[in-house]
Amino acid sequence: MLSIKNIHASVEGKQILKGIDLEVKAGEVHAIMGPNGSGKSTLASILAGREEYEITEGSVSFLGKDMLELSPEDRAREGLFLAFQYPVEIPGVSTTNFIKTALNEKRKYHGQQPLDAVSFLKLMKEKMQLVEIDKSLLTRSINEGFSGGEKKRNEIFQMAMLEPKLAILDETDSGLDIDALRIVANGVNKLRNNERAIIVITHYQRLLDYLQPDFVHVLVNGRIVKSGTKELALELEEKGYDFIKDELSLAEAV
Numbered sequence: 308m309l310s311i312k313n314i315h316a317s318v319e320g321k322q323i324l325k326g327i328d329l330e331v332k333a334g335e336v337h338a339i340m341g342p343n344g345s346g347k348s349t350l351a352s353i354l355a356g357r358e359e360y361e362i363t364e365g366s367v368s369f370l371g372k373d374m375l376e377l378s379p380e381d382r383a384r385e386g387l388f389l390a391f392q393y394p395v396e397i398p399g400v401s402t403t404n405f406i407k408t409a410l411n412e413k414r415k416y417h418g419q420q421p422l423d424a425v426s427f428l429k430l431m432k433e434k435m436q437l438v439e440i441d442k443s444l445l446t447r448s449i450n451e452g453f454s455g456g457e458k459k460r461n462e463i464f465q466m467a468m469l470e471p472k473l474a475i476l477d478e479t480d481s482g483l484d485i486d487a488l489r490i491v492a493n494g495v496n497k498l499r500n501n502e503r504a505i506i507v508i509t510h511y512q513r514l515l516d517y518l519q520p521d522f523v524h525v526l527v528n529g530r531i532v533k534s535g536t537k538e539l540a541l542e543l544e545e546k547g548y549d550f551i552k553d554e555l556s557l558a559e560a561v
């Protein structure tokens with residue numbers, strides 16, 4: 308599904324990613340954790356194709372294609388979805404219209420007819436139940452005046468509607484109350500299947516309790532310095548990042 312090899316990236320001349328390697332297969336859920344400022348969102352941004360990030364070395368293949376050669380729009384049409392850490396407000400555009408346009412663009416790219424109004428509404432209804440989102444939010448301008456939790460739930464609703472091959476959730480758990488966290492995590496779990504991969508960027512073990520990732524990676528200072536199973540997240544919760552930094556300094560000294 309996704310193969311990241313030796314990615315180096317910089318922004319405004321500052322090197323942030325210093326050699327990332329990551330292999331993600333269909334059906335897998337990967338969690339990326341790491342201290343503030345270590346480069347987690349930057350990794351998500353370069354995968355989505357944000358232009359201010361310069362990739363200075365390395366390659367990314369997505370579904371067998373050279374991802375870095377694709378425009379951000381084509382990456383989305385190919386099946387990439389990014390749930391933003393800070394979802395943007397788009398005044399004057401309702402979530403419903405936004406999703407309808409995105410969905411039909413994707414269908415057109417894959418040679419399919421636009422979804423008719425009845426099928427679209429049926430799909431909306433089904434997915435609304437999945438993420439337990441209030442109908443009134445969908446007719447309002449995207450994210451305008453939404454609470455932090457509503458914005459995050461709206462991101463997962465968009466994911467449910469667009470049915471991506473690869474979803475990257477950047478701190479989707481931040482700002483959620485305990486019930487909303489459970490609802491969002493359950494929504495994500497329902498969207499798991501053998502043909503879809505999910506990368507979750509998070510600071511909190513609690514989300515991973517619900518999601519049960521297959522792999523956990525720790526990103527420190529622009530590199531993945533440790534990978535493991537979900538037990539690694541428990542160890543991090545207990546010991547903090549210092550033990551990894553200590554291991555790193557020991558390895559460097561040796």
Ligand SMILES: Nc1ncnc2c1ncn2[C@@H]1O[C@H](COP(=O)(O)OP(=O)(O)OP(=O)(O)O)[C@@H](O)[C@H]1O
Nearest residue numbers: 318319323341342343344345346347348349350359
């Ligand atoms: N557009 C930008 N302009 C300048 N610096 C940037 C930009 N984007 C990221 N950086 C810098 O890159 C570094 C990594 O930031 P990034 O947001 O990727 O970290 P993160 O691991 O996601 O952090 P957090 O856990 O706090 O969200 C930080 O020092 C940040 O200030």
